[in-house]
Amino acid sequence: MKYLLVIFFISISCFGQKDSIGCVLPIFPEPPKRDLSDPNAVYNPQETKTPAEYADGIKAFMDFLSKNIDTRKLQLPKDKKTRVYVSFIIEKDGNLSDIIVAPEPYKGLSAAVINAISKSPKWIVATNSEGAKVRMRYALPYTFKN
Structure with a gap:
């Protein structure tokens, strides 16, 4: 039994x-099969020759998020960690697009995270095996500590 x-x-x-x-x-759902010869294809980090990165490293990006996510209007529980998963595309010009935050355990939390990420400085762009700039999807967890 x-x-x-x-x-x-x-x-x-x-x-x-x-x-x-x-x-x-x-x-995040598995991406559909795609043609990487398409100039607008979105690569995963493992598919690039050089993955995209935040200019000062991921720790600096997490610090940037901590300083720019405004949670004052949100009613996050005290002394409790809240984790969300963030996904976005780094475009060929270094700007971020298609920002997704999941789950949304508290109303307004996704909007606060998206707003902060939208303010991010440009990233260093990914390149493919031929050295051309390509779009790349990036995903990471983010934990709020109150």
């Missing part, structure tokens, strides 16, 4: 789209 329950819970948690270990990635 215990064996059946374990299988049942594993099958529920691993239902749907799968990552490299076979479990669901609930936040």
Whole structure:
């Protein structure tokens, strides 16, 4: 009986789209198959020769977000960490687009994060194997600590 329950819970948690270990990635759907010869294709970091990066590194970007996300109007619980996942595209000119924040545990939180990311300075652009500038999707977790 215990064996059946374990299988049942594993099958529920691993239902749907799968990552490299076979479990669901609930936040961002798997991108559709695409033609990377398309000049507007969006690359994943692993598909680039040189991935896009924030000029001063990811730690500096996280500091930038901490300083620019305005949570004063939000009613975030005190002494509790809140984590969201952020995804965006770094365009060929270094600007950010298609910003997605999930989940939204508190009303207005996604808008606050999107507003802050929209203010980001330009990023260093990704390049493909031929050295051409390409669009790249970037995803990272962000934790609010109150």
